[in-house]
Amino acid sequence: MAVNIAKTITGQSLETRNAHYLPFLNDKAETLDVGIALLFKAPHSYTGEDVLELQGHGGSVILDMVLARVLECGARMARPGEFTERAFLNDKIDLAQAEAVSDLIDSSSESAALAAVRSMSGEFSKRIHAVQSELTALRAWLEAALDFSEEEIDFLADPQLAQRAESIVEQFDSLMQRAQQGQRLRDGLTVVIAGVTNVGKSSLLNALSGEDSAIVTDIEGTTRDVLHEHITLDGVPLHIIDTAGLRDTQDVVEQEGINRARRAIESADHVLVMVEADELRLPHVQLPTNLSATLVVNKIDLASELSSRGAELGEQKMREIIDRAKLFAPQFERLTNNDLMCVSVKTEQGMEALKKHLLTLVGHDAQLEGAFIARRRHLDALDAARHASMAALTRLKQSDMPELAAEELRQAQLALDSVTGRFDSEDLLGEIFGSFCIGK
Ligand SMILES: Nc1nc2c(ncn2[C@@H]2O[C@H](COP(=O)(O)OP(=O)(O)O)[C@@H](O)[C@H]2O)c(=O)[nH]1
Ligand SMILES: [Mg+2]
CATH class of the missing domain: 3.30.1360.120 (Probable tRNA modification gtpase trme; domain 1)
Structure with a gap:
């Protein structure tokens, strides 16, 4: 034609x-x-x-x-995305690459574009194929060992089996790290600001978004609902959520706000735990331990005791703050300097550093291994595949029902196949290509 x-x-x-x-x-x-x-x-x-x-x-x-x-x-x-869909159907590219084409066009920052090019040119898929073939080899070996299980030599006792499964799990970890970074560059990070009342949470939301979206007063319990702001820092999307101060209250409306705050915190990617420099008030509840968190010490303009360098609080004071913060967030046991920011939202002191810190969380300036642009569905599939491999590893280590280990490995392969699209699901394909712009 x-x-x-x-x-x-x-x-x-x-x-x-x-x-x-x-x-x-x-x-x-x-x-x-x-x-x-x-x-x-x-x-x-x-x-x-x-x-x-x-x-x-x-x-x-x-x-x-x-x-x-x-x-x-x-x-x-052409329909939207039809050119790329045909490229996929004709085996020119796989599904992860096809999705990366769309993500490259839509990328909102240089880092996201670089990550998209990496996935589009097949680097992400290549890593997936590498794990995939190791899974195949291990499965083949395991199946053979099972066939010979009546023989004198016990192939199943070979420690190499577990070692290989272990190496597969490690590869998943590195793959997921790079994919997760890419997913954050693409979809942004959800960051919740949490703390007691009046520490400056709403002021921080307003400062980051550059708008007066949240009401700021010196009256405790001003913020009663959960407020969302979508902002972009250097092209990286961030969803910032301001919450009601966590405290005991008799006010029914405020109580509901606090419940909503808790739910927002639980589903966040990251929490900024805010305290005041001079007045160490922390919530009575505990932060879920698996959440990554930063301790933000606000109002250092009011702090009575500054370190000799002037910009930070004195060491004694810092230790005191950290000790208290650990009670609220056990993850602060391992607090490093990178996870502690001293700011004054009012004078803007430390605000640039805080913004930079948020970008680091997204992996915006990560120099190590490059991110692969990835979507939620890729992460879910990788997670399922890692989970199944981990289950196989446990069985191999304990020599517990190795025939089930073989099945777990098969499940891991199926999950991986869904990333590159070696399966057919019309619904998924329709959804993916339908979101393209026309002409691509
Ligand atoms: N001096 C000083 N006051 C601040 C700072 N940040 C916020 N405030 C004030 O602290 C009060 C409570 O702030 P708000 O953002 O409503 O706190 P929230 O209850 O945690 O949301 C307001 O009067 C703010 O103007 C700061 O960095 N320095
Ligand atoms: Mg508030």
Whole structure:
């Protein structure tokens, strides 16, 4: 089809993969525009099919006329994402790569774009295939060992089996770390500001979003509902959530606000635990221990005791604050300097450092291994695959029902297949490609 249309519109037989500068003709052989025609023959094209590319001068009228002419010659308009969908169906790219095409186009920061290119060019998929083939090899070995389990040599007792499963689990860890970083670059991070009343939580939300969305007063219990703000720092999306101060109260409305605050905290990616420099008040509840958290000491403009360097609180004071904070958030047992920020929302002191810290959490400036752009569904699949491998490892270590270990490994493979799309689910494909823009 594309080859015929090329011939009709240009009046010539085009050489493949060559730029031809020539007129585009209408049905009366009149020139509509003069431009470049490129013909790609299957399978050497983006979609794996014959493709004709016409590059004209642009401008909506001429473009419409050329488009109308192409349609007249038998073409039809593509659905959103159809080119990439065809590339996927023709095995030019896998599903993770196809999704990365869309994520590259939509990327809102340089880091996200770099991560998307990495996934699009197949680096993410290559790592998945590597784990996949190790899973296959281990399964084959295990199945063989099971077949010979009646023999004298006990293959199942071979410690290499467990070692290999262990190495697979480790590979999952590194893969997930890079994918999670990519998912955060793509979808942003949900950060909840938590603490008692009047420490400056709402002021921080307003400062970060640059808007007066939350009401700030010196009256305790001012914020009663959960407030959401979507902000972007250096192109990285962040969802900041301000909550009611956590305290014991008889006020029914405030109590409901505090319950909502707790739920918001539980579903957050990260919590900023806010305290006041001079008045160490922390909530009576405890933060879930698996949440990552930063201790933010606010109102250092009011602090009576500053360190010799001036910018930070004295060491004695810091230790006191940390000791108290540990009671609220056990994760602060392992608090490092990176997880402790002294700020004054009022004078803006330390605010730049706090913003930088938030970007670090997203992995925006991570120099180590590059992130792979990834979606929630990829993370879920990797998580399921890791979980199944871990279960297999436990069985192998304890020599407990190895035939079930083989099944766990198979489940891990199935989960991994869903990332690269080696399976068919029409619904999922429709959902993925339907979200593309037209022409891609
Ligand atoms: N001096 C000083 N006051 C602050 C600072 N941040 C917030 N405040 C004040 O502290 C009071 C409580 O702030 P708010 O944001 O409503 O606290 P929330 O209850 O934790 O949301 C308000 O009067 C703010 O103006 C700060 O860095 N320094
Ligand atoms: Mg508030």
